[in-house]
Amino acid sequence: MGAAQLLQFTIAGLKNGAIYALIALGFTIVYASTGILNFAQGEFYMLGGMVAVWALRTLGLPLLAAVPAAVLVTVGVGALVERLALRPRRAEAPLVLIIITIGVSMLLQSLARHLFGPNEVALPPFTAGPSITFFGAAIERQTLWVWGLTAVALLVLWVLYTRTKLGLAMRATAVSHDSSRLVGIDTARVVMVTFALAAALGALAGVAVAPLTQTAYDVGARIGLKGFAAAILGGLGGPVAAVAGGLVLGLTESLSAAFISSTYKDAIALVVLLAVIFLKPSGLFGRAGREKV
């Protein structure tokens, strides 16, 4: 395999990795503030892409408006899911809440099929034009958008978490709900904001990648799984670890497709997931993760 070809696979890996990173971030922030594995995280990704295509084709919005509209709609869905389906059972065991997210995921997927139809769809690229050549490898312009948007999302998250009062409240809630309430933090609102934020991250990934790969009503489960594998790889800890987990998973997948077989490319995520759980449950970058009783 030539150097250019290897570079091409690396670029593809980093592109997918950025998408996994955004989904992994969604998992990580929801897990941090609630202790729930959100099985509906992949559906936010699906909604982002599908709503954008719908706004573009059916409502006739320009691409520039359809993309943020799709993210906003998904944020609304995320907040509604938290408010209507999860908050009423907040005091229950995580098992109950996890099953609720599974049900919500099934429901969102079915409703999306009724609303947007069963076909695979795609968005046009955000900026038209030929691919950029880079040391003999081609980079599609949309891939640059994926990286750019991921970087912006990270920056916004970092500012939010470290520079704002809301971010401080979110970090406090992640440590302890009870103590946070004692110092006057509205933890219910923080959890809702967290879900909305996770939905935004998922939708952003969905719209950013929709010009590159076709999307459909049923893509949520598979991408959710990859994002979760990335989050576990990062140890379900901080945002930086989640992003690193995403990139590592994307590269692993892409390079194993290059060197081993592309048929079972999707199986890599599960193998990685089980290997990490089995060998190093704290993730590649996490601290001691074994939960206390």
Add this chain to the structure above:
Amino acid sequence: MSDRTRRFAQSGGAVLAAAAVLALPLVVTDRYLLKVLTFVGLNVIIVAGMAVLFGYAGQVSLGHAAFTGIGAYTCGFLTARAGWPWMTAVAAAVALSALGGLALALPSLRLRGHYLAMATLGFSVIANIVFVEAKSLTGGNDGLSGIPFASVGPVRLDTPWSNYLLVWGAAVVVVALVSGIVRGRPGRAMAALQGSEMGAMACGVDPVRVKVTAFTLSAGLAGLSGALFASAVGFVSPTSFALETSIILLAMVVLGGTRSVAGPVLAAVALTLLTYIDGLIPGLSKTTVAALQDWKGDIYGVVIVGVMLFVPAGMAGLARAWRRKSRSVTGAGEAA
């Protein structure tokens, strides 16, 4: 009613129900309806195992359709392609599914939290890729056809009636077995875990061992159901074992409720019949049936979310609350 008479009435009721189910082909003569009822029995076998896993061991699985698939393909391949005798093939199918369950549960359950649920989701997705891609074993998207009927020695079960009896005979044995397990020592260990994992550990219960055993058992039962499905239908294809099927199975146990085998079994009967409602009510218009099929996913999604929001212990929980209430009323009467 004292506990002893209640237990007695319960086992009497169970024996009567089993007899009625096995005698049903004497009354039902419609072949399609009999086939539908056979599918109901196949789901009962899977859900009985999942009832232990969910209601007693407190674990969620999104992978049981995949275990059913492993059982179905193993039995189908071994009987149709490798020429194994039926009994041996079924045993191999159950063993392989159980082994898959063990391999998945062992790493995931070493940790608390709900990694297992996510690992089963992954397993489900991967298993489906393998069912489609491993064409030499599974026939790919075209499926595996020409699977022979169940046969023991010279006896071939090649009528809808005999297949119904085979599946429901197995279902009755499985339900009896599972009910015995949850009433016995393993059931008490699981009940202790539900109360307090720390307390249970202090009493010598190994939480990981109990949960892994429950998962392996339920995976093996799903494999058994798959093997019986393959020999009753004669054809296996990947679509039967998609993630959606796993979520439907989850909806059945969730609706059936916790700490009960009867609840999930009844829910499995009800929700499976809903899928084949056209066989049950012959006069139903085509559009109604099509609409029901179209909205299936939404219905199951609403069932799962609704039960968890309003009655987390499911139908079994409702029955327990109702029984407790009626008992306290009669108790008050006796006191006065």
